[in-house]
Amino acid sequence: FQGYLDHEQFNQLEELQDDANPNFVEEVVTLYYRDSARLVHSIEQALEKSPIDFNKLDSYMHQFRGSSSSIGAKKVKAECSLFREYCRAGNGEGCMRTFQQVKKEYTALRKKLETFFQLARQAGPVDRARRPK
Amino acid sequence: MNPSNGRGVVSSVSSRVSRKSSETVPDQFPVGLRVMVVDDDPTCLMILEKMLRTCKYEVKRCSRAEEALSILRGNSNGYDVVISDVHMPDMDGFKLLEQVGLEMDLPVIMMSADDSKSVVMKGVTHGACDYLIKPVRIEALKNIWQHVIRKRKNEWKEVEQQSGSADDGQPKQSEDGDYSSSVNEGSWRNSKRRKDDDEDGEDRDDTSTLKKPRVVWSVELHQQFVGAVNQLGIDKAVPKKILELMNVPGLTRENVASHLQKYRLYLRRLSGVSQHQNNLGSPFMNPQDPGYGPLSNLNGIDLQTLAATGQLPAQSLANLQAAGLGRAAIAPKSRIPIPVVDQRNLFSFENPKLTFGDTQQQPQHLNNGGKQINLLHGIPTNMEPKQLVNLHHQGNSIPAVQSVQSVHNGSYQPQSRVQQPMGNYNPVSHTSPMINFPLSSSAELRSNIYALPNNPAKGGFPEDVTSEMKGSTPGFVPSYDIFNELNHQQKVHDWELQNVGLTFNATQQANNSIDVVGTSIVGSPHQAFPSSSQGSGLSRNASVVHANNNNNAISMGQHHMSNNNFYHENNPVRVKLETPLFPEQFGQDDLMSALLKQQQGGIVPAENDFDFDGYSIDNIPV
Numbered sequence: 001f002q003g004y005l006d007h008e009q010f011n012q013l014e015e016l017q018d019d020a021n022p023n024f025v026e027e028v029v030t031l032y033y034r035d036s037a038r039l040v041h042s043i044e045q046a047l048e049k050s051p052i053d054f055n056k057l058d059s060y061m062h063q064f065r066g067s068s069s070s071i072g073a074k075k076v077k078a079e080c081s082l083f084r085e086y087c088r089a090g091n092g093e094g095c096m097r098t099f100q101q102v103k104k105e106y107t108a109l110r111k112k113l114e115t116f117f118q119l120a121r122q123a124g125p126v127d128r129a130r131r132p133k
Numbered sequence: 134m135n136p137s138n139g140r141g142v143v144s145s146v147s148s149r150v151s152r153k154s155s156e157t158v159p160d161q162f163p164v165g166l167r168v169m170v171v172d173d174d175p176t177c178l179m180i181l182e183k184m185l186r187t188c189k190y191e192v193k194r195c196s197r198a199e200e201a202l203s204i205l206r207g208n209s210n211g212y213d214v215v216i217s218d219v220h221m222p223d224m225d226g227f228k229l230l231e232q233v234g235l236e237m238d239l240p241v242i243m244m245s246a247d248d249s250k251s252v253v254m255k256g257v258t259h260g261a262c263d264y265l266i267k268p269v270r271i272e273a274l275k276n277i278w279q280h281v282i283r284k285r286k287n288e289w290k291e292v293e294q295q296s297g298s299a300d301d302g303q304p305k306q307s308e309d310g311d312y313s314s315s316v317n318e319g320s321w322r323n324s325k326r327r328k329d330d331d332e333d334g335e336d337r338d339d340t341s342t343l344k345k346p347r348v349v350w351s352v353e354l355h356q357q358f359v360g361a362v363n364q365l366g367i368d369k370a371v372p373k374k375i376l377e378l379m380n381v382p383g384l385t386r387e388n389v390a391s392h393l394q395k396y397r398l399y400l401r402r403l404s405g406v407s408q409h410q411n412n413l414g415s416p417f418m419n420p421q422d423p424g425y426g427p428l429s430n431l432n433g434i435d436l437q438t439l440a441a442t443g444q445l446p447a448q449s450l451a452n453l454q455a456a457g458l459g460r461a462a463i464a465p466k467s468r469i470p471i472p473v474v475d476q477r478n479l480f481s482f483e484n485p486k487l488t489f490g491d492t493q494q495q496p497q498h499l500n501n502g503g504k505q506i507n508l509l510h511g512i513p514t515n516m517e518p519k520q521l522v523n524l525h526h527q528g529n530s531i532p533a534v535q536s537v538q539s540v541h542n543g544s545y546q547p548q549s550r551v552q553q554p555m556g557n558y559n560p561v562s563h564t565s566p567m568i569n570f571p572l573s574s575s576a577e578l579r580s581n582i583y584a585l586p587n588n589p590a591k592g593g594f595p596e597d598v599t600s601e602m603k604g605s606t607p608g609f610v611p612s613y614d615i616f617n618e619l620n621h622q623q624k625v626h627d628w629e630l631q632n633v634g635l636t637f638n639a640t641q642q643a644n645n646s647i648d649v650v651g652t653s654i655v656g657s658p659h660q661a662f663p664s665s666s667q668g669s670g671l672s673r674n675a676s677v678v679h680a681n682n683n684n685n686a687i688s689m690g691q692h693h694m695s696n697n698n699f700y701h702e703n704n705p706v707r708v709k710l711e712t713p714l715f716p717e718q719f720g721q722d723d724l725m726s727a728l729l730k731q732q733q734g735g736i737v738p739a740e741n742d743f744d745f746d747g748y749s750i751d752n753i754p755v
Contacts, residue, residue: 009268016183016271024183032176062220066246067176070268 004109009072026117032071033110039064040103047096057095058087068106075105163278164189167211171201171229172218172244177267181216184271198224205237209349212239213281216265219245219252227259234260235399236350238288238391240280244269258402260395291394292387350392357381358392 010025017024043060046053065080079102086094168190172178178194185192193212195201198221205212215233219226230241243256244265256264262280265273350358361378362370372390379389 012184012268012270013180016180016187018187021183028176028179031179035175059220062246063174066220066267067174069246070174070177070180072268 004073004075004105004112006069006072006074006077009069013071026120029071029113029117032067032073036064036067036106039067040106043099047092047099052092052095054087054090054095058084061087064102073106073109076102076109079105163281166190166278166281167193167213168216168277169193169195169201169205169212169214170216171195171198171221171226173197173221173223174218177218177269181269181274184269184274187271188275190274197221198226198229202229202232205233205239206349206351209237212237214240214242214262214277216242216244216277219243219247219256227255230256230259230261231399231402235395236352236355238284238350238395240284242277242280260398260402288387288391291391292385294390354379354381354384355392358389358396362393362396 013025013028021027039060043057043064046057046060061080061084065077065084068076068080079098083095083098083102086098166188168185170178170181170185170192171194172181173196175196178196182192182194193204195204198217201215201217205215215229217226217229221229226243226245230243233239233241240262241260242263242265243261244267245252246267248266253264262284263277357379358375361375364378365371365374370393372386372393375393376384376386376389
């Protein structure tokens with residue numbers, strides 16, 4: 001997970017997990033991937049249009065970036081910021097290139113998280129240092 | 134009695150608490166705080182909800198602003214605080230913020246992944262209690278209850294001011310009982326105020342004096358309010374009279390007073406904001422188009438008042454007048470090339486000014502298209518407040534908005550003008566940044582302002598305004614701000630607000646008859662304005678108000694002002710324009726145009742504090 005996740009943020013999520021919501025983190029991440037898949041799709045579509053509507057792109061990306069940051073997806077977030085720079089500059093090429101990066105990071109992170117959760121489930125619900133609230 | 138103090142507090146707390154949510158655990162504030170969270174991002178929403186629940190708050194989540202609004206409207210006392218995202222697809226977070234503030238007077242916290250200063254500033258100007266940067270940490274959420282308390286505290290304070298704590302008996306006490314006691318359980322609040330009132334406090338908490346159940350300002354109620362305000366005239370619209378006119382059982386003067394403040398703030402903000410947003414954009418400007426022809430109508434007071442308010446106005450007025458009169462920007466003395474915004478003195482805030490600054494020089498904002506009213510350029514901060522005062526009195530309704538902007542550019546020498554008038558406008562000296570009216574965006578303001586008044590129904594002024602405003606006062610809105618500022622730099626909020634609102638409205642309708650402006654300023658008797666000003670203002674206002682049928686508009690302004698409450702505390706002196714001399718005879722048109730221009734200039738609608746919106750007079754294309 002090195003570099004992929006903002007541990008501070010991710011930790012926050014972990015701390016929220018408790019007996020009442022034992023799989024909170026996983027739920028959040030799942031929700032994130034589900035929701036962001038929609039965004040990714042919209043962005044791709046927008047990128048294929050011609051001429052490109054940068055405003056819309058920027059707004060999608062803003063959302064995507066916000067979501068990503070809330071689960072601590074550091075690299076994804078960084079690529080999103082870069083994407084927005086290109087967007088603001090009206091650089092379609094740059095946007096497309098960067099978006100490929102975004103997707104790459106996004107997918108890579110998902111794999112890692114999936115593995116993480118599998119391990120977590122195997123190890124039992126106590127693998128994280130959960131502090132009594 | 135001390136012991137009873139504690140007891141009293143506790144009991145009052147419990148009673149209060151129960152009043153609030155009817156089932157919350159008593160004495161465990163802020164446990165049970167009822168939060169409404171709005172965000173279109175489901176991931177964030179889920180995380181936030183969980184965090185809030187972990188803080189032991191009660192949470193209701195919405196992914197759409199409309200949904201949130203209807204829930205809030207349906208359950209007027211059901212929530213204590215609202216947390217909303219800034220960027221949402223169905224409604225702008227700021228708009229929601231405004232609506233909630235106006236209708237329900239709940240503290241609203243904004244949040245966004247965007248942490249750029251301009252957006253945060255926007256949050257401030259729109260009355261947000263706080264602004265959180267995403268990703269939000271739970272620690273940040275743990276403390277949101279402070280905003281609820283603070284707000285209540287301020288409301289009480291206002292109320293006290295307004296009513297002299299007559300009605301409810303010691304609002305303070307009640308206040309204490311309210312949240313404070315719960316929070317501290319008798320610690321700070323109690324010691325602070327309730328020392329000798331424990332018993333009373335106890336009684337109080339159940340009585341109406343204590344935190345009265347929050348009044349929900351429904352659309353109808355608001356319309357009544359607006360109607361009453363218009364009827365009275367902005368300057369004369371005091372809570373007591375408004376209350377009488379409204380004749381709504383159960384409504385107290387405090388309710389009206391705080392609503393009035395908010396309203397004023399709101400109007401003020403609209404004038405500033407509208408410019409940018411321009412809901413009406415064109416409507417305002419158009420009328421003025423001819424080079425702020427309408428502005429010229431503004432005569433007088435408005436501009437002046439505006440001028441008085443913030444230095445800007447003085448210059449703006451001059452400019453405005455000039456603009457109005459002849460479109461030619463008054464040979465700007467360019468005393469102070471401060472693009473309206475510069476008037477730092479005027480405005481205490483620098484930032485807002487900056488915004489203007491940029492825009493100032495750009496005449497484009499002014500709708501008039503090029504009329505660069507830069508007259509106001511230099512609205513020298515020097516304008517002595519006195520002058521401004523004069524202006525006010527002059528009764529020239531400051532052409533406010535539009536001219537103001539231009540005035541600014543033209544560095545109108547307000548001083549010369551100001552002399553005439555008014556005579557003592559003491560209030561002017563406040564330098565309240567009345568100029569707020571987003572001069573830069575004056576044009577826009579106008580439009581916005583209109584929207585407000587006309588649309589009382591909506592309650593949410595801004596958008597609708599465009600359509601409605603047309604009828605109402607011409608974009609005077611800008612002037613509104615200015616005036617406000619003048620009047621009370623900081624506290625006079627309500628007063629100013631009143632005026633401001635009026636002014637704006639007036640301008641709109643009246644083709645910039647700034648009259649409105651004039652009226653608004655004068656309005657607030659309560660505050661800083663000395664009676665004399667009031668008198669003059671009144672006359673102005675009265676004429677303006679009625680003239681323009683800005684009833685709506687004005688009311689909007691007033692309404693807006695009430696929003697001001699939020700930031701009362703923080704309200705950094707509203708742009709304290711040093712009440713630059715406001716050449717009274719600015720010719721309202723000039724002012725108006727200046728103001729409007731400024732607004733158009735994209736002045737950041739500095740609502741209360743900055744008010745410098747109005748200042749961006751530079752932009753006012755003459």
